[in-house]
Amino acid sequence: MSDNNHDDLSSEDLAIDALLREHSHFEGTADTDFLANLDARLDEVDHNPPEATKDAETKTRSLPIFMAVGMAIAACLPAMLLIQGRFSSNEKDDYSGNAEIHPPELMARTSPVAANEAMTQKQGVQQSSGGSFASLDEVRDEMNSQSFREESEFAAASDPIGRSSARSSEWFKSKKTEGSAAASMDGIVPREKGEAMEVGDETESRFLSSVKNGRLSEADRSPPKAKPASQSVPMDSERSDNLFADAEATRSRGATLASPPAPLVASPAPAIAGEATVNGAAHFGLVTAETLETKLASELRFEGQVITPDSVDDLNFHGRIPQQTPARDSYGQLKDNVFKTAKQHPLSTFSIDVDTASYSNLRRIITSGQKVPADAVRIEEMINYFSYDYPQPEGEHPFAIDLEVGPSPWAEGNRIVRVGLKGVDVDEDTRPSANLVFLLDVSGSMNSHDKLPLVKKAMSTLVEGMAGDDTVGIVIYAGREGIALPPTDGGRKSQILKAIQSLSSGGSTNGEAGIKLAYRLAQNQFVKGGINRVVLCTDGDFNAGTSSTDELVDLVKKKAKSGVFLSVCGFGSGNLNDAMLEKITNDGNGNYFYIDSAKEAEKVFCKDLAGTLITIAKDVKIQVEFNPAQVESYRLIGYANRMLRNRDFADDKIDAGDIGSGHNVTALYEITPKNARPDVPAGTTLRYQQDEEAGEAKAVVIAENASPDLLTVKLRYKKPDGKTSTLLEVPLIDGGAGLDETSNDFRHATAVAGLGMLLRDSEFAGDLDRDLVLTLAKSAKGRDKDARRKEFLQLVRDAKL
Amino acid sequence: MDREHFSREVTKHHRQLFAYAISLTSSDPHRARDLVQEALVTAYKNLTKFDVSRDFGSWVRGIIRNHWRDELRKKRPVPFEHDVLEALEEEHQHWDEFADSGSDLFEQLGDCIASLPDNFRAAVQQIYFVGDSGREAAEALATSESALRKRLQRAREQLRNCLQEHTPNPTA
Numbered sequence: 001m002s003d004n005n006h007d008d009l010s011s012e013d014l015a016i017d018a019l020l021r022e023h024s025h026f027e028g029t030a031d032t033d034f035l036a037n038l039d040a041r042l043d044e045v046d047h048n049p050p051e052a053t054k055d056a057e058t059k060t061r062s063l064p065i066f067m068a069v070g071m072a073i074a075a076c077l078p079a080m081l082l083i084q085g086r087f088s089s090n091e092k093d094d095y096s097g098n099a100e101i102h103p104p105e106l107m108a109r110t111s112p113v114a115a116n117e118a119m120t121q122k123q124g125v126q127q128s129s130g131g132s133f134a135s136l137d138e139v140r141d142e143m144n145s146q147s148f149r150e151e152s153e154f155a156a157a158s159d160p161i162g163r164s165s166a167r168s169s170e171w172f173k174s175k176k177t178e179g180s181a182a183a184s185m186d187g188i189v190p191r192e193k194g195e196a197m198e199v200g201d202e203t204e205s206r207f208l209s210s211v212k213n214g215r216l217s218e219a220d221r222s223p224p225k226a227k228p229a230s231q232s233v234p235m236d237s238e239r240s241d242n243l244f245a246d247a248e249a250t251r252s253r254g255a256t257l258a259s260p261p262a263p264l265v266a267s268p269a270p271a272i273a274g275e276a277t278v279n280g281a282a283h284f285g286l287v288t289a290e291t292l293e294t295k296l297a298s299e300l301r302f303e304g305q306v307i308t309p310d311s312v313d314d315l316n317f318h319g320r321i322p323q324q325t326p327a328r329d330s331y332g333q334l335k336d337n338v339f340k341t342a343k344q345h346p347l348s349t350f351s352i353d354v355d356t357a358s359y360s361n362l363r364r365i366i367t368s369g370q371k372v373p374a375d376a377v378r379i380e381e382m383i384n385y386f387s388y389d390y391p392q393p394e395g396e397h398p399f400a401i402d403l404e405v406g407p408s409p410w411a412e413g414n415r416i417v418r419v420g421l422k423g424v425d426v427d428e429d430t431r432p433s434a435n436l437v438f439l440l441d442v443s444g445s446m447n448s449h450d451k452l453p454l455v456k457k458a459m460s461t462l463v464e465g466m467a468g469d470d471t472v473g474i475v476i477y478a479g480r481e482g483i484a485l486p487p488t489d490g491g492r493k494s495q496i497l498k499a500i501q502s503l504s505s506g507g508s509t510n511g512e513a514g515i516k517l518a519y520r521l522a523q524n525q526f527v528k529g530g531i532n533r534v535v536l537c538t539d540g541d542f543n544a545g546t547s548s549t550d551e552l553v554d555l556v557k558k559k560a561k562s563g564v565f566l567s568v569c570g571f572g573s574g575n576l577n578d579a580m581l582e583k584i585t586n587d588g589n590g591n592y593f594y595i596d597s598a599k600e601a602e603k604v605f606c607k608d609l610a611g612t613l614i615t616i617a618k619d620v621k622i623q624v625e626f627n628p629a630q631v632e633s634y635r636l637i638g639y640a641n642r643m644l645r646n647r648d649f650a651d652d653k654i655d656a657g658d659i660g661s662g663h664n665v666t667a668l669y670e671i672t673p674k675n676a677r678p679d680v681p682a683g684t685t686l687r688y689q690q691d692e693e694a695g696e697a698k699a700v701v702i703a704e705n706a707s708p709d710l711l712t713v714k715l716r717y718k719k720p721d722g723k724t725s726t727l728l729e730v731p732l733i734d735g736g737a738g739l740d741e742t743s744n745d746f747r748h749a750t751a752v753a754g755l756g757m758l759l760r761d762s763e764f765a766g767d768l769d770r771d772l773v774l775t776l777a778k779s780a781k782g783r784d785k786d787a788r789r790k791e792f793l794q795l796v797r798d799a800k801l
Numbered sequence: 802m803d804r805e806h807f808s809r810e811v812t813k814h815h816r817q818l819f820a821y822a823i824s825l826t827s828s829d830p831h832r833a834r835d836l837v838q839e840a841l842v843t844a845y846k847n848l849t850k851f852d853v854s855r856d857f858g859s860w861v862r863g864i865i866r867n868h869w870r871d872e873l874r875k876k877r878p879v880p881f882e883h884d885v886l887e888a889l890e891e892e893h894q895h896w897d898e899f900a901d902s903g904s905d906l907f908e909q910l911g912d913c914i915a916s917l918p919d920n921f922r923a924a925v926q927q928i929y930f931v932g933d934s935g936r937e938a939a940e941a942l943a944t945s946e947s948a949l950r951k952r953l954q955r956a957r958e959q960l961r962n963c964l965q966e967h968t969p970n971p972t973a
Binding site (some may be wrong): 009010011012014015017018019020021023024026029030031034035038039041042045046512570631671771772774790793797 | 804808811812813816817819820821823824829830833834837838841842845869873883884887888889892893896905906907908910914925929930932933934937949954957958960964
């Protein structure tokens with residue numbers, strides 16, 4: 001059976017294999033996260049009884065995904081969310097007062113006729129083709145492309161788990177029901193019989209009519225006022241009538257809802273590139289499962305293709321078929337640092353970088369089964385994606401320096417020096433007021449599932465972390481720039497979220513005007529001593545009018561000097577102007593993230609929010625001075641486009657990168673030590689060796705009083721609103737540690753660098769291969785609370801080298 | 802069936818449903834959960850069509866299959882032969898006994914793993930719990946990949962038999 005991807009596995013074997021996979025994935029009797037998620041979705045169904053048939057092409061792709069994210073965010077924002085449901089209690093419906101299911105405005109806008117037409121159109125296709133799937137696929141594709149434009153509206157209306165507490169937002173809940181595409185059995189008819197499908201609910205038909213027209217009208221887009229949730233019942237995890245064994249795992253964790261904001265607190269649904277999208281098509285209807293199976297199985301055989309995975313063997317152990325996504329993204333050229341001799345070039349100077357975009361981007365590429373372009377690989381961003389156990393700063397400086405030396409795993413005799421920096425943690429509760437202006441690219445190119453909807457999700461996540469003394473504004477640009485939301489008090493979340501949701505894309509990009517407007521808004525609301533930031537979300541297709549990238553960089557730098565910083569979030573693929581996005585944040589006192597999933601959005605805007613928003617030191621430069629007596633040559637791994645001239649180090653007019661609260665920064669040097677002859681005492685003249693550098697035949701003399709230091713790390717930084725830099729110096733002696741004496745962090749950072757080098761096909765890779773990286777990384781996994789290292793391991797396995 | 806009842810059934814069956822979804826999509830447990838969640842929402846919406854005298858597990862698995870098929874339509878990965886699906890369904894129907902009698906299938910599975918002979922258990926650990934690939938695991942266990950593959954097959958067979966032995970008698 002060549003089209004069976006488990007050739008060697010019998011069905012029974014397959015069944016047990018799956019049991020084992022589930023068993024090893026999850027400990028415990030019940031997956032309470034899942035059940036709580038489901039509970040919330042069932043609540044919604046209860047409030048929106050589906051009586052209509054569904055358009056099979058409407059989108060549910062991202063619902064489950066951001067439900068899960070919603071849960072994660074719920075954990076991140078305690079005391080803000082209420083999750084109630086039958087899985088956790090036996091109480092009857094607590095939502096007295098929220099009786100209204102369909103706000104009157106919705107009813108008025110319904111159009112059963114249009115819906116009928118849409119239905120019959122599809123039905124007609126099915127009837128005439130008599131089960132030919134090719135034409136049905138075409139219909140689907142067409143509906144899908146139309147529905148993409150819908151996606152932002154639709155997605156915006158979807159309700160992540162945590163917000164289900166806002167039962168008042170009936171409007172978007174009904175939208176979601178439309179989107180979930182599951183129809184009641186009443187209206188569905190087996191295709192074989194070819195009877196007309198019924199149209200039921202007005203809400204559903206309203207949706208269909210908009211699909212037919214291609215986009216929602218203005219009226220449709222703005223949600224009607226709905227009643228706020230009148231009741232918020234605190235979760236009591238000790239309820240004895242809890243249907244689950246372990247109540248404490250329920251999402252309550254003491255979460256009490258403090259009067260949820262009125263209507264829309266929804267966030268859009270991101271679809272993760274390459275991930276499965278489940279379309280709850282309504283075709284299982286009245287036909288029994290078995291007969292439909294038979295029918296579909298034969299048709300699938302007709303149209304099915306066989307995909308041979310790279311390693312068939314792997315399938316027999318743990319099958320996974322990679323998805324293919326095209327990428328036409330553009331990357332700048334990266335030229336790696338080469339070995340320099342310490343004698344000729346004792347100083348190495350670079351600007352620090354806390355961006356992580358390169359890692360999340362290459363994660364997306366690897367997960368989709370593509371080969372990573374070498375220029376997309378910025379090793380320092382890969383290393384800095386992870387969290388490390390660097391010691392907290394104590395004392396006057398806002399960060400602490402942590403140094404370590406160990407062996408190079410890929411070049412015998414060489415050493416790796418790890419230079420670590422840890423920024424002080426500013427407590428989220430005591431952070432200064434934020435003045436944020438979102439600058440959102442809503443041009444036509446943002447019109448895909450992994451772009452604008454995900455942008456909305458990311459922004460909504462961020463907004464959730466805002467408070468009353470924060471200010472949020474939204475500027476959009478596409479063809480024309482405009483203010484989608486004037487600077488608004490951060491406590492008025494519903495208003496802000498509403499503005500985010502209602503964004504739709506279209507038009508070409510005019511980034512220049514948009515960015516200038518955004519900065520102006522930010523400047524107008526400037527908070528002295530606070531966080532002033534423009535957050536740009538784009539796919540990089542930044543048709544910036546007459547501005548070149550350099551001009552943009554200048555603008556960003558200038559604004560940074562005045563105290564308004566920039567964060568850039570890249571989205572999507574196929575258009576990603578990675579080079580440009582990285583450039584405008586390099587020295588522009590900005591940070592650059594690539595958001596490939598809701599999970600990443602949550603990391604950047606929730607978990608790591610303080611680091612994202614709060615700069616604790618700016619223009620941070622590092623200069624390492626190598627001791628030629630101990631170091632023959634050295635090579636800085638990564639930071640290829642962060643190098644500074646040595647004299648830039650002490651020049652305060654020269655910009656460099658920033659460190660955010662809690663950030664850690666790691667730089668690795670590979671060193672070829674001089675004198676691999678530790679047992680020869682100083683002052684000895686070696687008879688049988690010549691000093692080649694001396695240019696003439698001269699005996700090698702082991703220098704006397706040679707400092708034992710390997711190097712000294714010098715660091716300059718400015719306070720966020722400072723003008724002059726402060727200097728720190730830390731010398732380092734190589735203690736000769738072997739690999740097993742190095743820290744997990746050392747080995748992990750080195751493993752990550754190793755993967756980067758392999759992906760870039762580095763000339764310095766030496767003995768490096770995938771297995772070596774894997775072994776190193778596995779040994780360094782440690783506690784891995786955020787599971788990022790585990791994810792890394794899988795990337796190493798899956799990467800095409 | 803009302804919502805309470807539905808919830809109880811889901812609680813009993815959900816993890817087995819995950820495993821079912823995993824075998825269909827040969828993918829990771831996260832994606833399986835997404836698939837199962839969608840299917841359960843669909844199931845709930847069509848609760849009125851569910852005959853309580855029928856088998857909850859089979860019914861939901863049917864919905865999972867349909868959702869899965871629909872997904873396939875778009876991506877066209879490798880489909881399953883019909884008889885593979887049938888056999889899978891049969892396995893799961895046997896395991897439904899655990900859920901139906903209030904026992905924990907996975908707890909029993911854990912016990913069965915523990916009772917495997919050492920080298921079988923080690924192989925299962927390495928592949929499923931440590932998460933090694935076939936090649937890595939073979940190296941870790943100092944054996945060849947083909948030998949390891951066979952060992953795993955035998956281990957899985959034993960586990961299957963063990964589960965069968967410990968299947969609780971269906972409650973009346």
